[in-house]
Amino acid sequence: MNSLWARIEPLLARVQKPARYIGCEDGAATPRHAPGKVSWLLAYPDTYEIGLPNQGLQILYEILNERDDAVAERTYAPWSDLEALMRRHDVPLFSVDTHAAGGDFDLIAFNLSAELVYTNVLNMVDLAGVPVRSAHREPHHPLVVIGGHCAFNPEPLADYVDLVVLGEGEEVIGEITEVVREWKASGRTPGSREGVLRALAQVPGVYCPGLYDVEYDGPALRAVTPRYADVPATVHKRTVADLGEWPYPKHPLAPLTEVVHDRLAVEVFRGCTRGCRFCQAGMITRPVRERPAEQVRTMIANGLRSTGQDEVSLTSLSTADYSNIGQVLQGINPLGCGSSETVSLSLPSLRVDAFTVGLAGQVSGGRRSGLTFAPEAGSWRLRQVINKLITEEDLYGAVESAYSQGWHRMKLYFLTGLPTETDLDTQGIVELARNCVQIGRRHTNRASVTVSLGGFVPKPHTPFQWFGQNSTDELRRKVQLVRDASQRAKGVNVKWHDPAATLAEGIAARGDRRIGAVMERVWRDGGVFQEWSEFFRMSRWNDAMAAEGLSIEWYVNRHRDEHEVLPWDHLSAGLHKDFLWLDWQAALAEHGLEDCRWTPCYDCGVCTGYGIEHVVASPVPPAGGSQGTGQDLARGGEVPVELLAPRRRHVEAVPVDAPVAESVSA
Amino acid sequence: MKLRIRHSKLGKVRFTSHRDSARHWERAVRKANVPLAYSAGFTPRPRMSFGLALPTGGESLAEYLDMELAPDTEPDLDELSARFSAALPVGYEVTHVVERDHGSPSLQEDVVACSWQLTLHGVSHEQAADAVAIALASPSLMVARERKGQHAVDDVRAAIEDLSLVASHDAVLDDPRPHLCAVLASTGRGLRPTELVATLFPALDPVDVTARVLRTHQWIERDGVRREILPAHPFATRTPARAGWGCA
Numbered sequence: 001m002n003s004l005w006a007r008i009e010p011l012l013a014r015v016q017k018p019a020r021y022i023g024c025e026d027g028a029a030t031p032r033h034a035p036g037k038v039s040w041l042l043a044y045p046d047t048y049e050i051g052l053p054n055q056g057l058q059i060l061y062e063i064l065n066e067r068d069d070a071v072a073e074r075t076y077a078p079w080s081d082l083e084a085l086m087r088r089h090d091v092p093l094f095s096v097d098t099h100a101a102g103g104d105f106d107l108i109a110f111n112l113s114a115e116l117v118y119t120n121v122l123n124m125v126d127l128a129g130v131p132v133r134s135a136h137r138e139p140h141h142p143l144v145v146i147g148g149h150c151a152f153n154p155e156p157l158a159d160y161v162d163l164v165v166l167g168e169g170e171e172v173i174g175e176i177t178e179v180v181r182e183w184k185a186s187g188r189t190p191g192s193r194e195g196v197l198r199a200l201a202q203v204p205g206v207y208c209p210g211l212y213d214v215e216y217d218g219p220a221l222r223a224v225t226p227r228y229a230d231v232p233a234t235v236h237k238r239t240v241a242d243l244g245e246w247p248y249p250k251h252p253l254a255p256l257t258e259v260v261h262d263r264l265a266v267e268v269f270r271g272c273t274r275g276c277r278f279c280q281a282g283m284i285t286r287p288v289r290e291r292p293a294e295q296v297r298t299m300i301a302n303g304l305r306s307t308g309q310d311e312v313s314l315t316s317l318s319t320a321d322y323s324n325i326g327q328v329l330q331g332i333n334p335l336g337c338g339s340s341e342t343v344s345l346s347l348p349s350l351r352v353d354a355f356t357v358g359l360a361g362q363v364s365g366g367r368r369s370g371l372t373f374a375p376e377a378g379s380w381r382l383r384q385v386i387n388k389l390i391t392e393e394d395l396y397g398a399v400e401s402a403y404s405q406g407w408h409r410m411k412l413y414f415l416t417g418l419p420t421e422t423d424l425d426t427q428g429i430v431e432l433a434r435n436c437v438q439i440g441r442r443h444t445n446r447a448s449v450t451v452s453l454g455g456f457v458p459k460p461h462t463p464f465q466w467f468g469q470n471s472t473d474e475l476r477r478k479v480q481l482v483r484d485a486s487q488r489a490k491g492v493n494v495k496w497h498d499p500a501a502t503l504a505e506g507i508a509a510r511g512d513r514r515i516g517a518v519m520e521r522v523w524r525d526g527g528v529f530q531e532w533s534e535f536f537r538m539s540r541w542n543d544a545m546a547a548e549g550l551s552i553e554w555y556v557n558r559h560r561d562e563h564e565v566l567p568w569d570h571l572s573a574g575l576h577k578d579f580l581w582l583d584w585q586a587a588l589a590e591h592g593l594e595d596c597r598w599t600p601c602y603d604c605g606v607c608t609g610y611g612i613e614h615v616v617a618s619p620v621p622p623a624g625g626s627q628g629t630g631q632d633l634a635r636g637g638e639v640p641v642e643l644l645a646p647r648r649r650h651v652e653a654v655p656v657d658a659p660v661a662e663s664v665s666a
Numbered sequence: 667m668k669l670r671i672r673h674s675k676l677g678k679v680r681f682t683s684h685r686d687s688a689r690h691w692e693r694a695v696r697k698a699n700v701p702l703a704y705s706a707g708f709t710p711r712p713r714m715s716f717g718l719a720l721p722t723g724g725e726s727l728a729e730y731l732d733m734e735l736a737p738d739t740e741p742d743l744d745e746l747s748a749r750f751s752a753a754l755p756v757g758y759e760v761t762h763v764v765e766r767d768h769g770s771p772s773l774q775e776d777v778v779a780c781s782w783q784l785t786l787h788g789v790s791h792e793q794a795a796d797a798v799a800i801a802l803a804s805p806s807l808m809v810a811r812e813r814k815g816q817h818a819v820d821d822v823r824a825a826i827e828d829l830s831l832v833a834s835h836d837a838v839l840d841d842p843r844p845h846l847c848a849v850l851a852s853t854g855r856g857l858r859p860t861e862l863v864a865t866l867f868p869a870l871d872p873v874d875v876t877a878r879v880l881r882t883h884q885w886i887e888r889d890g891v892r893r894e895i896l897p898a899h900p901f902a903t904r905t906p907a908r909a910g911w912g913c914a
Contacts, residue, residue: 005678013723013873018681024756026693254693256679256755257686308693308753 001033001100004091008099011085019257020048021082023074023096026254026307027058029065031073031097038177038184040064040072041095041105041142045112045120046531048076048096052253053261055315056148057111059248060169070177073097073105077120078127080529086127093128102128106180107143109165112150115508116501116531118157119523121146125160132520134162134210139188143180143196152237152284153460153568155224156508156515158209162193163200165207166571167237167284168270170246172205179203201231205238207571214513219554221512224570236572241612243270243289247299254307263311263346264303268296268328272317273596273614277387277587278376278415280459281317283580284573286606288597290617293328304343311344319347320356323616329362352390357401371402374413377421378428384592385420387583392432399436403443410436410449416478417456417470417502419587426478429453430485430492437491448491453482455502457509460568461575463583468559469506475499500538504530506556507541512567515555518544574606667735669743671750672762672896675726679757684719691716691731694753700746701736717773717884718780718852721859726881728780730773730895732766762896777852777895779827779885782859784846787877789867794844795831797866802829807865809857822865825850825857843877849885 012018033039042061044051051057057074064072073095078086086092093102102108108128110121122132130141137144146154147165154164165172183196197208211231215222226233240246252264271288272281291299300312316322329345350356352373360371375395376388383390399410414429433449440447455475458464470478479496486492507515521544522530529535545552560566562581569577579602586593596602597614607613675687682690692712695702704710717730735741747760754760770776786794801807807823828849850857859879864872885892 010877012681013876018723019683019686022678022681024678026755256682256690258689305697308695308697310692310696 001039001098001104003099004094004101005099007089007091008094011082011089011091014085015082016079017049017257020076021078021094021096022256023099024256025052027249027251028097028253029061029072031065031071033071033098033100036069036181036185038070038107038180039105040070040173040177041075041102041108042072043075043102043108043110043121043124045077045110045117045124046114046529047079048255049257049259051076051111052255052259053265054111054113055249055265055267056169058253059246060109060173062249062251063170064173064177067174067177069181070174073100075102075124077117077124077529080535083123083127083528093124103130103142105142106184107145107176109145109147110161112146112148114531115150115156115505116536118150118508118519119527119530121157122160122520122523123528133159135159137162137193139190139193145176149281149284152280152571152573153510154207154209154571155513155567156511156519158513159516160520162197162210163206163208164235165238166205166235167573168240169238170240170248172203172238175203176200176206198228198231201226204236207235209513212570219551221565221567223565224567234570234572236610237284237574239287239574239606239610239612240270240289242615243267243291244295247291247295250299250302252303252307254309261313262309263313264300264307264309265313265315266296266299266303267291267316268314268319268322269316271614272321274318274321275387275583275593275595276376277385277463277583278418278456278459279317280462283462283575285317286574286604287612287614289615290322293324293617296328311346313346313348315348318351320351320359325359326362328617329359352398353394357398357405360402361405370409370411371407372411372413373398375432376413376415377418377425378414378430378432379425381590382418382421382425382428384590385587386415386418387587387592389592389594392435395432396435396439399439403440403447408440408444408446408448410440410447411452412436412449413452413454415454415456416482417475419464419467420590421478423478423481426481427485429482430489433486433492434489437489441491448493450493450495451482451486453479453494453496455497455499457502457505459509460566461573461580463580463587465510465566465580466560466562466564466584468557469503471557472499472503475502498533498536501531501533501536503552503556504536504538504541507545507552510567511555514548514550517548518550521547574604574609576603576605576609579604667739667741668766668768669733669735669746670762670764670766670896671731671733671747671760673729673731673750673754673758673760675720675729675758677725677757679755680723680725682755683722684716687720687729688714688716690755690758694750695733697753698746698749700741700749701739703734703736715772715774718777720881721879724859724879724881727898728881728884728894730884732773761898764896773884773895776886777884778887778892779849779851779853780881781883781885782846782848782850782862783878783880783882784848784859784863784876785841785878785880786844786846786863786875788870788874789844791831791844793867794846798829798831798846801826801866809861809865811861820855822855822857822861825855826862827851829862852884 008021012021042057044054044057061072061074064070074097075093075095094100125132125144131137134144143162145163145165146157146161147169151164151166179196179199183192197211200206201208201211211228212224212226214224269288269290271285273286273288274282276282347360350360350373352375375390377383377386380391402410412433416426429451433451436449437447458467458469476499483494486494522540525540527540593602691714695712702712704712713734715732720726720729743763747763750760751758804823806821808819809822811818811820830847832845832847848862850862860872860876863876867875883894886895
């Protein structure tokens with residue numbers, strides 16, 4: 001592959017932050033292309049600053065580059081200034097590693113962690129000189145792949161991508177590589193594209209949307225069915241049974257310029273069984289698989305040595321839930337690289353309770369920048385509906401603990417537009433925040449609380465997938481309710497997410513194949529970087545929906561009934577649809593569910609269907625953190641379902657037609 | 667022990683900013699396992715201070731920084747430069763690590779001028795020679811600048827201490843394009859390399875014209891005599907190929 005560097009270099013003198021396009025990071029691979037190797041361009045459809053820290057991409061990059069038959073490079077969405085120059089000077093999308101042209105790769109694989117990046121996917125495919133619609137691609141064009149959380153409803157991009165990977169990617173990328181290697185060896189003859197897709201469709205976890213027919217009944221979807229007998233009617237996600245077998249990234253990327261999470265990230269577990277009903281990540285990444293504590297410590301020590309970072313973030317969906325977290329943390333400080341400096345630790349996704357704040361205080365060294373909690377709803381009633389079982393006592397205990405340990409800025413995340421939400425629930429947000437400020441004022445006059453308010457978008461594969469999203473007007477009204485109430489609450493600041501962007505996200509999140517043409521119109525109209533407010537214009541989306549004759553109300557605001565065929569019904573995260581429906585009914589009955597790690601199974605379908613189980617690193621549940629479940633975890637609670645899994649012991653148990661594992665973790 | 671360090675910054679890494687460079691150094695020190703002294707206070711910072719900022723996109727043969735080691739650290743300085751080079755991003759080469767005199771002024775205060783080698787694109791040798799002659803003959807050269815949101819015009823003629831065109835037979839490597847050598851004052855308002863190009867070729871876009879910016883020297887004055895902060899070794903073997911020929 002030829003390097004485009006000589007043509008890119010003069011453009012970089014004219015753009016903001018040119019360091020985003022040079023590669024050269026610590027941990028970057030030295031890709032060596034060869035005719036017998038399958039070349040992957042791993043693409044993040046947002047800026048380098050946001051994409052570089054992405055763990056899923058880093059993991060797959062390393063696993064692929066360790067293979068003899070594959071080579072992987074990375075690319076990120078060029079900012080608008082560089083894109084304009086690239087188009088003017090005919091420079092295609094390029095990799096940051098060897099500055100090779102995107103169109104020269106065998107596969108371009110996008111990691112999708114948010115819906116509003118879909119138009120960037122189209123834009124990057126186009127910039128690579130590849131036809132945006134998969135039907136127009138020739139055998140010499142790369143295969144366009146998507147994975148990541150949004151791939152669980154890929155239908156809006158179905159006409160634009162060649163394959164979709166469901167779940168975790170560690171194992172499946174190797175299997176895809178082998179199929180593509182054969183195809184390359186056969187010369188990629190005319191007409192062979194459909195053949196390779198059919199072969200890929202045999203790989204568990206791989207969905208090739210072009211091999212399926214979609215039938216509609218008026219606006220309603222009737223069925224999505226495979227066109228060939230050998231193509232699976234339902235595609236199941238891949239899941240790595242034991243995270244301990246995948247200690248990646250072994251060589252984390254340390255960027256040469258500032259990025260959003262500029263610290264060493266070590267993933268301590270995958271999955272979450274808190275069962276928050278609005279949370280797609282928690283539903284589609286089940287079961288819980290903890291990394292062995294010793295491996296966590298080794299990855300931290302190696303990562304610090306190889307990157308020179310001085311801050312470590314222990315990542316997961318709820319890090320304080322890692323069993324025996326306290327002991328793991330004790331083993332870490334001071335593991336620094338020998339200097340007199342100590343390493344600081346951060347724990348994102350903090351649970352809301354005093355115990356967790358104690359942990360945060362223990363690890364953050366002297367730094368007290370700010371703490372963030374996510375109660376998500378303003379009343380206990382509504383928190384039972386969404387199954388975020390935090391009592392007011394939990395929250396106030398956490399806040400008291402934080403202020404008494406020197407924090408004076410607190411951020412509280414809330415959703416509005418949740419099922420059954422009344423104005424009392426909405427106004428309860430300010431009440432909670434005001435009480436938190438009052439607790440803080442006992443410790444410091446500077447105490448302040450920022451309420452961050454997001455409009456709720458129902459997501460596929462969650463119990464709320466049937467719920468009609470609040471209209472933009474209704475969300476605006478609720479935001480205004482909170483703002484008005486906060487006027488009278490000293491020390492409470494309110495920030496909110498643009499309800500129009502929430503609507504656009506809603507169109508993409510539960511869209512079907514017909515929404516693809518809407519995406520394409522928004523993109524052609526210049527709508528890239530839609531999650532950046534300076535680029536977002538709702539009129540583009542309204543116009544595109546109207547031009548396609550599609551109703552926003554029908555796609556976004558309408559409640560679905562139990563028997564409606566949903567656009568993602570042929571794709572499975574392992575959750576039984578009737579489990580989700582019963583959980584939806586339980587939500588409406590304001591009935592919460594305990595964390596199934598420490599209680600009997602609710603038979604959501606994932607563990608039993610895939611022959612995998614929760615894997616925890618310690619028999620001791622985390623202290624504290626009842627989150628109102630009534631479970632007394634401090635005492636030792638229930639015996640966990642399964643201690644660290646013996647290597648691969650569950651793999652044999654998997655039925656032939658069910659997949660074993662795969663993902664692009666967020 | 668206080669150290670003064672000289673290094674180069676060449677190639678793709680030139681697109682990182684001065685701020686980025688500081689972070690490269692902080693990480694390299696930790697990777698190389700060199701214990702630094704820390705500032706006192708609630709959030710201790712490693713004692714490191716950097717010289718004059720290199721513009722983003724500019725390369726250099728003469729970047730400087732100072733650092734202070736933790737008490738009772740007595741490292742082998744030659745070995746240290748190799749360790750730093752290995753720990754820094756590709757494109758950095760540490761050429762000097764020396765003990766810094768107690769009480770010497772900081773780099774920011776001390777440097778009076780820098781030498782630059784500028785590769786010009788899209789102008790002929792004749793055009794470049796004419797522009798240099800006109801500039802040197804002018805009693806004043808005005809540059810328009812933004813200062814705190816205000817429009818300002820400065821006379822920068824005095825900041826051009828020396829300016830010459832490399833003779834065309836003295837071509838640098840294989841690059842046939844014209845090359846300027848400029849010594850620009852860094853005290854007072856100073857003059858940036860791209861501003862110099864803008865004044866030389868007012869009708870052209872300075873970003874197009876300035877194909878490459880290379881800092882070759884940073885100058886200090888002692889007893890009225892000007893010298894490089896840490897002079898390049900006369901027989902340095904690791905000096906990058908595109909050394910500072912012609913420019914002094």
